[in-house]
Amino acid sequence: MLVLVINSGSSSLKYQVRDTAGGEELTSGLVERIGDTAGGHPADHQEAIDRVFADLEEELGGRGIDAVGHRVVHGGERFAEPVLIDFEITRAIERLSPLAPLHNPAAVAGIRAIQGRWPKTPQVAVFDTAFHRTIPEHAWRYAVPDALYKEQGVRRYGFHGTSHDFVTGRAAGLLGIERERFRAVVAHLGNGASVTAVRGGRSVDTSMGYTPLEGLVMGTRSGDLDPSIITQLIMRGEYTAEDLDRILNQDSGLKGLAGTNDMRAVVEAAAAGDDAAELALAVAAYRLQKYIGGYHVAVGGAQAIVFTAGIGENSWQFRLRVAEGLGALGVALDPMANLARSREPRIISAPDSAIPVLVVPTDEEAEIARATAELAGRADG
Template sequence: MLILVINSGSSSLKYQLREVHPDGGEPAEPVIASGLVERIGVPGSGVDNHSEALEQVNAELETVLGGRTIDAAGHRVVHGGERFKAPALVTMEVIRAIERLAPLAPLHNPAAAQGLRAIAEKWPEMPQVVVFDTSFHQTMPEEAWRYALPDALYTEDGIRRYGFHGTSHDLVTGLAAETLGIPREQFSAVILHLGNGASATAIAGGASVDTTMGYTPLAGLVMGTRSGDVDPSIITHLIRNGSYDADQMDRLLNRESGLLGMSGHADMRQVVDNAHAGDRRARMALKVASYRLAKYVGGYHVAVGGAQAVVFTAGIGENSAPFRAAVLDRLAPLGIAYEAEKNLERSGAPRVISTADSAIPVLVVPTDEEMAIAQATVELAMGAGAR
């Protein structure tokens, strides 16, 4: 089956055309085409909306389809609220529900809905599936997702911890359990999705029981440009004394903080290089980021009743051996030990980098969110009568 995987941003549309075998087999070349349409809606870009972006994607795909027809489309949607606990086959009601959730993800959900409507208009018979970043975390117990705020803020306004990166955490959980030979339903771990956006998730019985991101993706770990956890009184203080208004504060915390705010660079590779060259700010940024992460790992080790693995994934987690080492060195009190040479290795397959006598195995597991979305799309689209 040919599956078009779509990731609609506020002003961009990223796509992959993938070959997926319904029986689970891996094609020789699963990714047939991929691309990115940027600056959608920006004056002078020539792409006024997501419908026009889709026309551009279609023109690019026609050169590789060779007469074949796309069987279904799978979409990443950031926020599914409490309604969507699993991938869903798209109907107009589902699209409207995604639009109603826009206040929880104002930059992402409206764009996703536009992409869904655009494909429905161009290919009305094509099944579409939505896969939500938040749905994997709907298994969290209430004590994990509740905030200590007045009850009405949850019951009337939906303010609670939702969590994100769920597609990646879900996929990597299964791959890590398989690598260690542990049935998923018996698997407990701490999964570390570390990219420009970063989150840690506590896994018990193969399911999410806690995660660092919260009502929005801002909470938790130090990220490329996001602050992660801060004392809320800092925010009210800066707004009250006139230094920032709400919009400026939002920009400060989401786009001007994290590694960028501390070191001047959002890219972990540059931060590591600068730290090795003796840059004081870069060294401090690495210390803060690795300390914050190690602290969460320790807490989640307790939360799951004893983790059977600590798993690194995503861009930084898979590729930054220096940052992995900085985190793992802090976890020595848990009995974690790793092999320096294994940590430096590069591989496209899941691998164990801990020593044989490490109290907790440490794994590096590549993630592939597009693959996970394509597989979920096939499962639901087959039931909808896709070719």
């Protein structure tokens, strides 16, 4: 089955076509600056989809798309697994937009654009939050008045679930452990970053919360901080809520501390003696070390610590820095294994490490394509 995987952002649209029979990626691309009509950029997602269709006709040589899978950031409490899209599902995703105002409206725009072009092609929504629907209430509840949860939906949702789910299965397989018995701490480290506690192959806690701002230090996001910082600055009249939302989401994290959100540049600057870059790495590594320690307890003793995504897979320097702070857990890396580059899942810990440390490349598009083919196949059957 040929599956088109769509990741619609507020101003960009990434796509990939996969042949799920052989697991092969046939083509991929990116349409940028949607809504910026200057310079011939697409005016809206419908025009962006039209450009994708034009590219696919040329690149696929006339082969037709059998199904379309969409990455949808927020599924709220309703969606615990991928679903076939119809009008009611589209409206449900749209109603969740207040929880993901930059992402869900863009996903809906992509869904409707596909519907307008290929009305008979099955579409599937795969939710970033779905993997975390197994988190127990004591972990997803915030200690705030009950009305904030019941009336406003204020609770921990978690994100990057498709990646955490995919990597969990690959890590368990690499170690020869049945997924249903697997306990791990999985760190998805990219410009956005989150860490998940996995017990019995399922998510039981995760660092991102009501929004993707909570948790680890990220490229431009602050991660955890005292909420009173926000309320105090607003009450003093120093900043508006909009100012702080922008600062905490777009100007904080590595960028706020070191002046750039590019981990490679931060690592290079620290190695050259830049104090701000060194501090940024120390803060980011320490935050992750604390989460790993806490989640080691949460899962009842991790059988693996797993690094994935752009930084997790490629920055041997940051992996080393994190591991050096986990000596109390008996963690030790094999220096040469940590330095090695590979697109294959691998163990990078020393033979005497109390907990194996793994690098497992993520492939969210492959997981979305698999789920899409499965659901679309059932619909045809």
